[in-house]
Amino acid sequence: MAFHEIRFPATLSFGSLGGPERRTEIVTLANGFEERNTPWAQARRRYDAGLGLRSLDDVEQLIAFFEARQGMLHGFRWKDWADFKTCRASQAVGPLDQSLGFGDGVSTVFQLSKTYRSGEWASARVIAKPVAGTVRAAIGGTEVGEAVEWSVDTASGQITFASPPGVGAEITIGCEFDVPVRFDTDLVQVSIASFKAGAVPKVPVIEVRQ
Incomplete structure (x- = not known):
């Protein structure tokens, strides 16, 4: 197809x-x-x-x-x-909306996702179709700029960093998605x-x- x-x-x-x-x-x-x-x-x-x-x-x-x-x-x-957003419906998309995991000093490619939480339980959803121009990303709580620090494939939802995030550094993102x-x-x-x-x-x- x-x-x-x-x-x-x-x-x-x-x-x-x-x-x-x-x-x-x-x-x-x-x-x-x-x-x-x-x-x-x-x-x-x-x-x-x-x-x-x-x-x-x-x-x-x-x-x-x-x-x-x-x-x-x-x-x-x-x-x-x-x-259609990684944050609450009433809020604006931000780079700290969703956690994609933590850096290992080697990996540069991460799949965008959204986690739904209720009490102690959670369910993760793959985001395959982010909307171009809405994606924001942060490493260790500090926002990093697109094009220079990272790029995103809007057809697959994969974000690629120019260099591997440091060991233990949390990778977070925010975006709108289809x-x-x-x-x-x-x-x-x-x-x-x-x-x-x-x-x-x-x-x-x-x-x-x-």
């Missing part, structure tokens, strides 16, 4: 319905107790692109985007308005009469693993 480094129009994704999906396998034992397991290390996100449509111009824009991706064939970027997705249908059905009456087409979108 090819991936097109283009974002689905953010004005259309705003107002869409969607979020993370988990897969849990549950076995109920004879004594009534349960055994639960999951084959997924990370959640997979689903959205409905149809709910963001508000006008016939929006419908035309959606169809053009759908045709250019050839339906389910090619992936694209999606802005999840409920979760979700890599594809359409989950090869058919978009739109009735202009129904749309004018307030009905919108269902256009499922699903996250892709890369």
